[in-house]
Amino acid sequence: MFFEIQADNGIPIYDQVCRQVKFAIARGVLASGDRLPSVRELSKQLLINPNTIARSFQALQQEGIVEPIRGVGFEVATGAKQECRRQRKEIIKDRLSQVLTEAAQSGLEEQEIERLFRQAWSSSQRRSES
Amino acid sequence: MFFEIQADNGIPIYDQVCRQVKFAIARGVLASGDRLPSVRELSKQLLINPNTIARSFQALQQEGIVEPIRGVGFEVATGAKQECRRQRKEIIKDRLSQVLTEAAQSGLEEQEIERLFRQAWSSSQRRSES
Amino acid sequence: MFFEIQADNGIPIYDQVCRQVKFAIARGVLASGDRLPSVRELSKQLLINPNTIARSFQALQQEGIVEPIRGVGFEVATGAKQECRRQRKEIIKDRLSQVLTEAAQSGLEEQEIERLFRQAWSSSQRRSES
Amino acid sequence: MFFEIQADNGIPIYDQVCRQVKFAIARGVLASGDRLPSVRELSKQLLINPNTIARSFQALQQEGIVEPIRGVGFEVATGAKQECRRQRKEIIKDRLSQVLTEAAQSGLEEQEIERLFRQAWSSSQRRSES
DNA sequence: GTGGTCTAGACCACC
DNA sequence: GTGGTCTAGACCACG
Numbered sequence A, B, C, D: 001m002f003f004e005i006q007a008d009n010g011i012p013i014y015d016q017v018c019r020q021v022k023f024a025i026a027r028g029v030l031a032s033g034d035r036l037p038s039v040r041e042l043s044k045q046l047l048i049n050p051n052t053i054a055r056s057f058q059a060l061q062q063e064g065i066v067e068p069i070r071g072v073g074f075e076v077a078t079g080a081k082q083e084c085r086r087q088r089k090e091i092i093k094d095r096l097s098q099v100l101t102e103a104a105q106s107g108l109e110e111q112e113i114e115r116l117f118r119q120a121w122s123s124s125q126r127r128s129e130s
Numbered sequence E: 001g002t003g004g005t006c007t008a009g010a011c012c013a014c015c
Numbered sequence F: 001g002t003g004g005t006c007t008a009g010a011c012c013a014c015g
Helices: A013-027 A040-047 A050-064 A080-106 A109-130 B013-026 B041-044 B050-064 B080-106 B110-129 C011-028 C039-046 C048-060 C079-107 C112-128 D011-027 D038-047 D050-062 D080-105 D110-129
Strands: A068-071 A073-076 B065-067 B074-078 C064-071 C073-077 D066-069 D073-076
Touching: A013 A050, A013 A080, A013 A109, A013 B080, A040 A050, A050 A068, A050 A073, A050 C048, A050 D066, A068 B074, A080 B013, A080 B080, A109 B080, A109 B110, A109 C112, B050 B065, B050 B074, B065 D066, C011 C048, C011 D080, C039 D080, C048 C064, C048 C073, C079 D011, C079 D110, C112 D080, C112 D110, D011 D050, D011 D080, D038 D050, D050 D066, D050 D073
Parallel strands: none
Antiparallel strands: A068 A073, B065 B074, C064 C073, D066 D073
């Protein structure tokens, strides 16, 4: 399982971790009952402070996406997949809406935005395939 | 001149104000030599603390986009339009790249992302026309 | 406004702070729109780390009891009083139920428990009056 | 012998086990010289990790309530009953005092607290009879 | 001044 | 080993 955190893109790290977990569940990489990587392990892997990871997991817990097991770790709650798929769509839609609103305000022509979209899409594809 | 600030989209307000000014210049709404609205006026209009607006203007000044006129206010610097058009493209491209990277990581299918793009685009068009 | 935190009674400090705020709202000491003491101020007053207070306030925020105002502080949300009165009853009921369940299991006679109850009640009254 | 553990009421599980043993001795269900259930058996019955049970028994041993019999298990020490009866009263009194202090702080009226007490008491009676 | 985020490191309860 | 809580102290955005 690979999470990727972008150092400073304006989105808090703990929030990015939450999203990455949700995405992993939505994609089926993590299924209900699966164990999440431990707080300490993930913090080592991502070079992030354990407290920050713990905060992410607690947020996920409050959303009912994961459940803590005493002395064991966190596991994916039942029914999490459906919720995560829903949220995934919501998240991406909101983000797209945000940036496109900005693009529209900027006065760039539709054609130009379309071109930038294609460009950005293919480059992000290349990046995620590597 | 109408700026629109998105309450809490992760981008600092002073930064959003900077962008909106640059966009206005890029679109030709503000031309070289034009006066910017006063800090006080803009803060009223956008319901933002005057300090935040002032900070935005200082940032723009440091970039050479606007120039302070003693006792009068700020006006658009000569040659600002070209610079703003360049930055506009850069800003939108970066933002698109960021969100599409996230979309690719999320595992959403290209088709679905395309659909969300169309949806978000038309809704943001509607919003900016109103 | 006076909050009282008991060093180690098994209930986490951040949870005690949440309860005290809810109780204050339930009692009408804090009304909708009132400002909460600032994180730093309260942390000084209670000799508790600011992060711990912040955690409490964020939890209250998620429950919709308080709302953060940028650069200003937290204020009591509208409709918080009703919710807090409800929760207050719930909290005390649960706590009583917990201890009485334990008392019942202990095999103490009802008479004796009643006696201990009276005793504890009057002493806690004395304490809270002082 | 039936112990009941409350999942997460803030009291550590090992502590709850200690109390339940003490209560059983106080009530005479376990008399001096009686064998305690084995760690393994009790852990199965209560669905608790054996280590946690073992820790409880060690604590009881240190208090002189039980004594280890090599190759056999633990048995109730002589004179344990008196000590347990004393502690039982102390424990319940402290717990009542704690919750009533909180109740007093909450601003609930005496009448209401009395009502909640009756309610909680009868429900806990019902539970322990079943 | 305010809250928001993050790091570092500690101790506890539990498996 | 696991998560849960807490402290200490830092920097940022905002008013």
